[in-house]
Amino acid sequence: MILSDLDRCVSGDGSEVYRRVFADEAVFALEREHIFGKSWLYLCHDSQLKKPGDFITTYMADTPIIVARGDDGKIHASVNSCSHRGLPVCRSDSGNAKRFVCPYHSWSYTVTGDLASIPQERHTCNGRDRAHLGLKPVPRLAEYRGLVFGSFNQGIESLDDYLGDMRFYLDSYFNRFPAGVEVLGEPHKWRLRANWKLPVENQLGDVAHGPYLHATLLGDSPAVPEIDNFGHNCVPKAGHGAAVRLMPANAAPQDIAWGLEGMAALSGDPEFLSYLLEVQAQAAEKIGPIGARIKGLTYGVYPNLSFLWSNSTLRVSHPRGAKEVEYWSWWVVPADAPDSVKTLLRSNFTHMFGPGGLLEQEDSESWMQQLKGSDISYMDDRPLYYGLGQGEECGHPDLPGLIGSSYNEHYAREFYKRWREDIASGMREGG
Amino acid sequence: MDLNRDLHFEVEQFYYREARLLDDREYQQWLALLSEDICYVMPSRYVAQRDHALRGTEAYLSPEREMQTETASDLPLREENYFVLAVRVDRAFKPTAWGDNPPARTRRHVSNVELLGCEGDELKVVSNFMLNYSRHGQDNFLYSGQRRDCLRREGGSFKVASREIILDWNVITAPTVALFF
Numbered sequence: 001m002i003l004s005d006l007d008r009c010v011s012g013d014g015s016e017v018y019r020r021v022f023a024d025e026a027v028f029a030l031e032r033e034h035i036f037g038k039s040w041l042y043l044c045h046d047s048q049l050k051k052p053g054d055f056i057t058t059y060m061a062d063t064p065i066i067v068a069r070g071d072d073g074k075i076h077a078s079v080n081s082c083s084h085r086g087l088p089v090c091r092s093d094s095g096n097a098k099r100f101v102c103p104y105h106s107w108s109y110t111v112t113g114d115l116a117s118i119p120q121e122r123h124t125c126n127g128r129d130r131a132h133l134g135l136k137p138v139p140r141l142a143e144y145r146g147l148v149f150g151s152f153n154q155g156i157e158s159l160d161d162y163l164g165d166m167r168f169y170l171d172s173y174f175n176r177f178p179a180g181v182e183v184l185g186e187p188h189k190w191r192l193r194a195n196w197k198l199p200v201e202n203q204l205g206d207v208a209h210g211p212y213l214h215a216t217l218l219g220d221s222p223a224v225p226e227i228d229n230f231g232h233n234c235v236p237k238a239g240h241g242a243a244v245r246l247m248p249a250n251a252a253p254q255d256i257a258w259g260l261e262g263m264a265a266l267s268g269d270p271e272f273l274s275y276l277l278e279v280q281a282q283a284a285e286k287i288g289p290i291g292a293r294i295k296g297l298t299y300g301v302y303p304n305l306s307f308l309w310s311n312s313t314l315r316v317s318h319p320r321g322a323k324e325v326e327y328w329s330w331w332v333v334p335a336d337a338p339d340s341v342k343t344l345l346r347s348n349f350t351h352m353f354g355p356g357g358l359l360e361q362e363d364s365e366s367w368m369q370q371l372k373g374s375d376i377s378y379m380d381d382r383p384l385y386y387g388l389g390q391g392e393e394c395g396h397p398d399l400p401g402l403i404g405s406s407y408n409e410h411y412a413r414e415f416y417k418r419w420r421e422d423i424a425s426g427m428r429e430g431g
Numbered sequence: 432m433d434l435n436r437d438l439h440f441e442v443e444q445f446y447y448r449e450a451r452l453l454d455d456r457e458y459q460q461w462l463a464l465l466s467e468d469i470c471y472v473m474p475s476r477y478v479a480q481r482d483h484a485l486r487g488t489e490a491y492l493s494p495e496r497e498m499q500t501e502t503a504s505d506l507p508l509r510e511e512n513y514f515v516l517a518v519r520v521d522r523a524f525k526p527t528a529w530g531d532n533p534p535a536r537t538r539r540h541v542s543n544v545e546l547l548g549c550e551g552d553e554l555k556v557v558s559n560f561m562l563n564y565s566r567h568g569q570d571n572f573l574y575s576g577q578r579r580d581c582l583r584r585e586g587g588s589f590k591v592a593s594r595e596i597i598l599d600w601n602v603i604t605a606p607t608v609a610l611f612f
């Protein structure tokens with residue numbers, strides 16, 4: 001692709017996106033280099049790595065990664081590929097280990113990626129500097145409120161700057177609870193014939209599809225008028241997004257508090273209500289009066305982390321080329337909640353979302369069908385329209401960033417403008 | 432109940448009828464085969480680290496070690512009661528059930544039916560299934576797995592009192608596991 005084609009990919013104001021952006025392998029090659037290669041990418045939550053030796057495996061785009069807590073107590077990340085012939089050296093999703101032993105010739109590595117031994121060495125006499133034979137490290141790691149990110153880009157700005165005012169929205173959940181949050185169990189993982197950006201934009205602020213695509217369940221849900229009355233699509237910084245309800249200052253605490261949507265509310269469990277009130281009573285002290293009035297729906301952190309507050313799940317959209325995505329979805333809960341509350345939140349997650357979810361089965365279908373519409377050459381002159389609410393977004397007295405109604409698509413316009421700019425500047429630097 | 436050929440035949444016929452109702456999209460009749468206290472769970476199967484202390488024993492390779500079930504700190508794919516299954520049935524007959532509009536063609540094959548034991552009026556049964564799932568166009572998928580059931584004798588037939596569905600996947604490679612297994 002040449003640089004001038006990029007203007008065709010995303011119009012100046014972000015309201016039109018060329019369909020091939022979702023289906024062209026050449027576009028994905030640019031994304032891998034200039035977006036996934038340059039951004040902060042979510043790796044895991046620090047509660048998944050409690051003790052030295054604890055590890056998980058994941059991906060940064062399609063690069064296999066081991067994330068582990070070392071004996072130094074710090075989190076390290078390295079590429080899961082042996083320095084000898086390239087095999088993956090870690091062969092499980094998570095666990096605790098002293099060493100990873102490569103199956104092929106038994107080279108071994110510490111969990112943090114240092115080369116520990118080469119069994120053939122005692123029979124040979126050439127020796128290369130071992131420091132270069134460890135697993136290749138992810139050069140930058142940083143953490144925000146327990147969310148661990150890595151970047152291939154040595155010179156990237158600090159995670160704090162990268163998140164900018166998204167931190168205010170993240171805090172509103174991730175700093176809300178007396179003992180913080182934790183991720184429990186292993187994530188759901190499923191593959192869809194869809195482009196990775198579809199799940200991302202869906203969670204970035206696409207509230208508008210809710211009552212329609214999900215009419216079977218949300219058609220007459222009380223959440224819908226609440227969203228109409230109090231909902232905002234917030235863009236604290238281009239590429240990030242937070243769809244929230246800012247509940248009125250005089251709302252009852254149980255109407256404000258987090259994650260009561262759906263089944264959990266229906267259950268009427270008294271333990272649930274009392275924990276919820278307990279959390280709400282101390283929330284303003286931790287996250288300020290405005291943060292405490294926020295009742296989140298969905299969040300997105302550029303480029304591919306999503307957080308579905310209303311259903312207790314963190315998710316990453318791992319691209320597998322342009323036309324396939326491996327979607328991972330973790331269960332996240334307040335760490336000090338009683339087990340009964342955690343399991344209620346879990347059913348509120350799995351009933352609705354994940355590969356078996358009542359709601360998400362319609363989303364997955366839409367994302368797959370979208371791909372069919374992105375690969376029609378006769379439609380090259382008909383970009384997709386992202387202009388709803390254009391120009392209506394503006395500042396807000398209480399909420400940081402540009403704020404629009406729940407039906408304003410500015411979250412996507414800003415995402416695709418940043419997407420275009422990242423690829424353009426990457427291509428310029430690359431000569 | 433005696434674990435004899437007659438009972439085995441009866442259980443098989445029950446499963447064939449259940450499969451036919453589901454393939455014919457007669458989900459309301461299918462729902463009537465479930466007991467109202469049903470516990471319906473689909474564990475996810477992750478790649479667990481091997482426990483080398485168990486090497487040389489069958490426990491070393493046991494599939495149970497890969498399961499994320501409904502215990503406090505695990506995340507199964509599904510864990511449902513009668514109410515949630517009834518909501519799913521209700522959804523299926525609405526025009527806005529977009530994931531099933533148009534509805535998929537399905538074909539369920541139930542085999543390897545094995546009666547493991549009985550206690551009072553409850554019967555433990557395991558069986559295998561293959562499920563062919565074909566949506567519009569070329570979206571065809573094949574599911575393979577095991578069902579671990581507790582069937583409760585009720586009148587002349589059975590009700591499914593609990594069901595655990597063990598899918599043979601790590602990463603799910605079909606668009607949904609929201610169908611009825």
Ligand code: FES
Pocket residue numbers: 082083084085086087102103104105106107
């Ligand atoms: S490939 Fe890893 S030790 Fe040879």
Ligand SMILES: [Fe+2]
Pocket residue numbers: 202209210213214359360363
């Ligand atoms: Fe949705």
